[in-house]
Amino acid sequence: MTESTPVLKHPMAKYIRSDRQPFIYCSGCSIGIVTGMIARAIDNLDLDITKTVIVSGIGCTGRTSGYFKTGTYHTTHGRAIAFAEGVKIANPELEVIVVSGDGDMAAIGGNHLIHACRRNIDMTVICINNFTYGMTGGQFGPTTEHERYSQTSPAPVGNIEHPFNLVKLAASSGAIFVARWTAVQARRATKSIEKGIQKEGFSFIEVIGACPTEYGRMNRFGDGVTMHKHLLEVAEIQNGLPPHEAELDYENRIVCGEFVNIEKPEYTAVLREMHKKLKE
Amino acid sequence: MPERVMFTMGDIACAEGALSAGARYFGGYPITPATEIAEWMSKRMPEVGGAYVQYEDEIASITSVIGASWTGVKSMTATSGPGVSLMLESVGLAVMTETPLVIVNIMRGGPSTGQPTRGQQGDIMQAKWGSHGDYQIIALTPASVQEMFDQTVQAFNLSEKFRTPVFVLADETVGHMRERLVIPDEKDLKLEYRKLPTVDPSEYLPFKADDDLVPPMGLFGSKYQFYATGLTHDERGYPSDKENVQIELVTRLNDKILKNSDQIIDLxxxxxxxxxxxxxxxxxxxxxxxxxxxxxxxxxxxxxxxxxxxxxxxxxxxxxxxxxxxxxxxxxxxxxxxxxxxxxxxxxxxxxxxxxxxxxxxxxxxxxxxxxxxxxxx
Incomplete structure (x- = not known):
């Protein structure tokens, strides 16, 4: 070759550690798409990356933080939100974003999730829900639907348990902004992430994703493209719907939209007020 | 603040020692016989512009303390044996990511719920070996109310100097006894603060140690951006499954305590x-x-x-x-x-x-x- 081919650079590459490429994600996985959403939200809001902190826990989504050029931290399993709370309270000037998976956030970290919702510390939590523990090979988790197959819920019965609906969980725990989208609704999801970042308080955005390698394979959902097409087909946008009606039935109907958008005194703001009062 | 004299209990002396050392973040959960530290902090921390945060459990408490420390704020928690048992996974995380913080364990009778209001020294080996993997820990054992103050200050100094979690292991009797406490004039206290990087951010290697085996610490909100992980990592902070990376990292984390032990051991x-x-x-x-x-x-x-x-x-x-x-x-x-x-x-x-x-x-x-x-x- 004598002519050099022009190298096209991804517009979001400036936020990503290129020396850590390629991503560890399998082909057909949704996590890369959501990583892009977060980068775009940062870009659209023109956040100062030196004042932005991205935290994640353990698992496939848990690896996401490490690809960003912001301050990033990879915690122990389930503890991303607890870590992020310490960061935000100790330095309220920082923009704190947590991204982790359904197992990390709703099983081992479930207690931290509900209490952080209640406490209302300003942070944006993005949960990529792919209904399985992907990193460990596809076991059922806290969002796996009843009777679905996994490495630990084999045929003939499948999953004996019943799933959490994370929108309902976050809303009833006190989050001030709650949304759900699927990974294919990238523009809408990105907008919600931006809103979550801008809101002063605890924002929770669930992004329904596909794990074709494990969950999809075991439940015969097809490859990554097929799974994402399915998400588009069953996504039903119902902005403003009361959160307790935000049903998630993977086969037929995934209700998407922004369900909670309220105001409530934010933890670090109240703490600052307390500091002021004590000085007077 | 000038010198103050109090007649007070060990737990409160410990809290005052932390404040004098510059601690401005306390994440904790009530537990006998360490509750007085939390109670004292809930009043005193806001007075000095800091935060007392009561978490849903000890796991969240310690993890939040790690987070707070990465913003550059001296941070701590205080608990007793059952609480430490819950914290141990993240003690390993603090060791691995070289996070300065102080854990106070007011030791009570065990195993399990044991005798919450009775003292014991049953957690000595827990402090050393509780989290998984090969690591070294620093643990101080005060024997008086005054030492509860002095050694809490020292615990912060050591944690900052060596970028590592430090235990204050006090038995319940020391925690609850009342004695005279002299809080020195703040200008008479020698306080340490972690080394910060000075290189150009483009050349910053977050886990490259200096000759003392301790790497300068980039902080959230500074011009230094980094990835910190509990995974085995190289000098860039990037995860690695290579054998030599594991050996080098674990050896250095151990050596930074063992080879500096003359600066730590106090007899x-x-x-x-x-x-x-x-x-x-x-x-x-x-x-x-x-x-x-x-x-x-x-x-x-x-x-x-x-x-x-x-x-x-x-x-x-x-x-x-x-x-x-x-x-x-x-x-x-x-x-x-x-x-x-x-x-x-x-x-x-x-x-x-x-x-x-x-x-x-x-x-x-x-x-x-x-x-x-x-x-x-x-």
């Missing part, structure tokens, strides 16, 4: 110069031992004490040296023998006798005196 030699019998003790039992040794001296018995103000890293050389000077060593501790096994390992062939007491009342002076006489008659 009191009490009447040891001509002693033929040495008592090794720490915390409340060491107070009984002092009285017993004075009484024994009056009866002409040449006995002294090596009091451990730090138990980790273990004073291997000092114990070996002591063993070469005396005929017998008695280890008096409020458990069924923990430091005893360490002493035995380094005192050999000098005989080591355990004076155990796995319950709330420490060994009394006359009991230790009886033991000294029994050993003398051998």
């Amino acid at each position: 009191e030699r009490f009447m040891l110069d001509d002693a033929k019998i040495a008592v090794i003790s720490y915390g409340t039992p060491s107070r009984s031992a002092k009285k017993a040794i004075r009484d024994a001296r009056e009866e002409g018995i040449k006995v002294g004490m090596l009091r451990l103000k730090t138990v980790w890293p273990f004073p291997e050389e000092q114990v070996a040296q002591l063993a070469s000077e005396v005929d017998h060593i008695i280890v008096a501790e409020q458990n069924l023998g923990q430091v005893y096994y360490m002493v035995k390992a380094y005192a050999s062939p000098t005989p080591v006798h355990l004076m155990a007491k796995p319950a709330g009342m420490p060994q009394l002076p006359h009991e230790i005196l009886d033991k000294i006489k029994e050993i003398k008659s051998i």
Whole structure:
């Protein structure tokens, strides 16, 4: 070759550690798409990356933080939100974003999730829900639907348990902004992430994703493209719907939209007020 | 603030020591017999512009403390054995990501719920070996209200200097006893602060250590951006499954404590110069031992004490040296023998006798005196 081919650079590459490429994600996985959403939200809001902190826990989504050029931290399993709370309270000037998976956030970290919702510390939590523990090979988790197959819920019965609906969980725990989208609704999801970042308080955005390698394979959902097409087909946008009606039935109907958008005194703001009062 | 004198309890002295050391973040969960630290902090932290945060459990508490520390704020938690049991996974995370923080353990009776209102020294080995993997820890063992203050300051200094979690291991008796406390003028306190990077951000390697084996620490909100992970990582902070990376990292994390142990180990030699019998003790039992040794001296018995103000890293050389000077060593501790096994390992062939007491009342002076006489008659 004598002519050099022009190298096209991804517009979001400036936020990503290129020396850590390629991503560890399998082909057909949704996590890369959501990583892009977060980068775009940062870009659209023109956040100062030196004042932005991205935290994640353990698992496939848990690896996401490490690809960003912001301050990033990879915690122990389930503890991303607890870590992020310490960061935000100790330095309220920082923009704190947590991204982790359904197992990390709703099983081992479930207690931290509900209490952080209640406490209302300003942070944006993005949960990529792919209904399985992907990193460990596809076991059922806290969002796996009843009777679905996994490495630990084999045929003939499948999953004996019943799933959490994370929108309902976050809303009833006190989050001030709650949304759900699927990974294919990238523009809408990105907008919600931006809103979550801008809101002063605890924002929770669930992004329904596909794990074709494990969950999809075991439940015969097809490859990554097929799974994402399915998400588009069953996504039903119902902005403003009361959160307790935000049903998630993977086969037929995934209700998407922004369900909670309220105001409530934010933890670090109240703490600052307390500091002021004590000085007077 | 100028010098202040208080008549107060060990838990409160510990809280005041932390504030004097510059701690401005406390994440915790109420637990007997450490609750007074949390209560005191809930009032005092906001007064000094800091935060007292009460979490849903000890797991969240310690993890939030790690997060707060990465913003550059000196941070701590305080708990008791059951709480430490919950925290241990993230103690490993703090070790691995080289996060300065202080964990106060006001030790109560165990195992399990045990005797919450009774003291014990059952968590010595837990502090050292509780989290998985090979690592070193620093642990201080105060024996008075004043030491609760002084050694909490020291705990912060060591955590900052070596970028590592540090335990203050105080038995319940020390936590709850009331004594005179002198809080020195703040300008008389020598405080350490972690090294910060000075290189250009483009050249910053977040886990590349200096000659003292400690890397300068980039902070959230600074111009240095980094990835910190509990995974085995190289100097860039990037995860690696290579054997040499694992060996280099784990060796350095251990060596930064062991090779700097002369800056950490703190011992009191009490009447040891001509002693033929040495008592090794720490915390409340060491107070009984002092009285017993004075009484024994009056009866002409040449006995002294090596009091451990730090138990980790273990004073291997000092114990070996002591063993070469005396005929017998008695280890008096409020458990069924923990430091005893360490002493035995380094005192050999000098005989080591355990004076155990796995319950709330420490060994009394006359009991230790009886033991000294029994050993003398051998």
